[in-house]
Amino acid sequence: MMPNANPNPKITSEAHLLDSVHRGEWKQRDAWRALRILSEFVDGFETLSDLEPAVSVFGSARTKPGSEEYVLGEQLGAALAKANFGVITGGGPGIMEAANRGARSAGGVSIGLGIELPFEQKLNDYIDIGLDFRYFFARKTMFVKYSQAFCVLPGGFGTLDELFEALTLVQTKKVTRFPVVLMGVSYWQGLIDWLRDRMLEGGKIAEQDLDLMLLTDDVDEAVSHIVSACAYLKECGDETP
Numbered sequence: 001m002m003p004n005a006n007p008n009p010k011i012t013s014e015a016h017l018l019d020s021v022h023r024g025e026w027k028q029r030d031a032w033r034a035l036r037i038l039s040e041f042v043d044g045f046e047t048l049s050d051l052e053p054a055v056s057v058f059g060s061a062r063t064k065p066g067s068e069e070y071v072l073g074e075q076l077g078a079a080l081a082k083a084n085f086g087v088i089t090g091g092g093p094g095i096m097e098a099a100n101r102g103a104r105s106a107g108g109v110s111i112g113l114g115i116e117l118p119f120e121q122k123l124n125d126y127i128d129i130g131l132d133f134r135y136f137f138a139r140k141t142m143f144v145k146y147s148q149a150f151c152v153l154p155g156g157f158g159t160l161d162e163l164f165e166a167l168t169l170v171q172t173k174k175v176t177r178f179p180v181v182l183m184g185v186s187y188w189q190g191l192i193d194w195l196r197d198r199m200l201e202g203g204k205i206a207e208q209d210l211d212l213m214l215l216t217d218d219v220d221e222a223v224s225h226i227v228s229a230c231a232y233l234k235e236c237g238d239e240t241p
């Protein structure tokens with residue numbers, strides 16, 4: 001059954017926190033929720049701080065095993081592992097599973113940062129280090145902090161949210177300029193054209209903001225781009241080229 005067809009979805013902790021209707025709950029409950037939020041950060045920092053260099057892979061939760069995009073996710077996970085990167089995903093199905101599966105099959109470290117959702121869900125079966133989060137914002141901090149790069153495969157709202165969060169953090173220099181690779185040229189080309197024709201032409205972003213992304217179908221090109229960008233950053237610190 002598709003998740004959003006569930007007749008009785010549970011109300012998650014994050015939904016309670018973000019609830020803007022039941023004002024009575026705010027005073028009683030939110031201060032306590034802050035402690036739970038703090039514990040998510042502490043668990044994340046403790047579990048992930050010893051991680052070797054890693055790359056976060058994002059993409060649709062709905063991609064079917066065996067499909068072309070799933071196979072691309074597996075190949076990418078394996079190639080990243082062979083280049084000695086851990087592979088971090090959202091721990092769910094689809095592209096997340098594919099990348100974890102590829103990383104595991106190549107003997108790499110496979111990490112899943114799961115999220116509590118209104119419907120039953122467990123981490124996929126290809127994860128060595130797994131964490132479950134209640135709050136998207138705590139989980140997002142871990143993706144950014146413990147990755148050297150982001151690879152983004154075809155996906156929906158969740159994937160776009162992760163992509164644009166990363167780009168905003170790099171653009172505003174909240175994080176070191178690190179590589180963002182978009183994989184799946186035919187899927188992303190329309191978005192890139194729109195960013196160029198509308199956003200750039202309209203003066204909403206700068207040319208260098210578009211340069212933050214590499215668009216490719218080629219796994220080897222993606223990985224060597226990440227390897228050389230990481231080497232450059234190690235040499236030059238935060239300075240942009």
Ligand SMILES: C/C(=C\CNc1ncnc2c1ncn2[C@@H]1O[C@H](COP(=O)(O)O)[C@@H](O)[C@H]1O)CO
Nearest residue numbers: 058059060061062090092093155156157158159
């Ligand atoms: C919809 C389905 C499962 C949802 N399960 C998810 N588990 C973990 N992480 C998820 C899930 N759904 C979204 N995410 C995060 O967003 C990205 C994918 O979102 P999209 O809208 O599918 O593009 C992904 O990178 C995750 O971090 C089906 O069984």
